Amino acid sequence: MIRTALADDQPLMRGGVAMALESQPDIEVVWQADDGAQAIEANSRNPVDVIVMDVRMPVMDGxxxxxxxxxxxxxATRVLVLTTFDLDEHAFDALQAGASGFLLKDAPAEELIAAVRHVAAGDAVLAPTTTARLIQHFARPPDRRAPVDELDExxxxxxxxxxxxxxxxxxxxxxxxxxxxxxxxxxxVRSILRKLRARDRVQIVITAYEAGLV
Known part of the structure; x- marks a missing residue:
């Protein structure tokens, strides 16, 4: 079973996501939280495989x-970020913070379910029309990019x-x-993850854009 949890300050949104996930035989929702602080506390007491995390929440954001x-x-918990807009700089910050990908809140239920399974398996949710565009939009301009020594390896x-x-x-x-x-x-890919000291493919993408490799 994939143990999941939800962090979102909108009860209706949480309820809909929980219903979609629990309809699957291999996914269970272990706990729900109203904000980031509650999510941290709940996960310390009862760790899960994947947290579906909203970005904008009171008390502590995603x-x-x-x-x-x-x-x-x-x-070992991985985070799948939910956001309202596909060009939300807050979602980009969440990716830099270690999230394993992000998904739009209006994504179909089957896309959300697939994303949770991918993240639980150690992959990242990298939709070319969303994540890559978001990273490209908010990455630093070429003349301000910091060198990434790991790329030399x-x-x-x-x-x-x-x-x-x-x-x-x-x-x-x-x-x-x-x-x-x-x-x-x-x-x-395993060698690249090791040399870049990256958690997953999302961090590979961020490093590639920041170093000007792409």
Whole structure:
């Protein structure tokens, strides 16, 4: 079972999300929270696999809560951020804080369910029309980008795969594009995650944009 939790200050929104998730045989909603502070406290007492986190909440917003949860050394919990707008700078801040992706609140139920499963499996929700555009829009201009020393450790093939990840391609799509086996691509992705000290694919994308690789 995928243990999930919800953090949103709108009871109707929480109820709808909970209903969609609990309709699946492999997903259960363990707890719900009205704000980020409640989410941190609840997760410390009863850790879950995935928290579906709203960005804008009273007391403590989703950005601060995401950072606290993802920075915890003993936490394996991943965060899926919900936002109203696909160009919301607050959602970008949440990705930088360690969230494993973000989804629009008006996304279909099946898309939300798939996103929770992807995040629980260690993947990231990187829709090319949303996440990549958001990162591209809010990334620092080229003349202000900070150097990222870890990129120097990447081989040319790993840089090539990093660029494709930043474009939103999945492992099978990268394999087809580069005429490699999917197993080979997975090996390269693991190496990229290790060298960039990245938690998941979202952080690979952020690093690629900030360093000017894309």
């Amino acid at each position: 950005i601060a809560a995401t950072q606290r949860i993802c920075e915890s050394a003993d936490s 990447l081989s040319e093939r790993e840089r090539e795969i990093t660029r494709l990840i930043a474009r939103g391609l999945t492992n099978p799509e990268i394999a087809a594009d580069l005429f490699l086996s999917e197993a080979t691509v997975k090996t390269h």
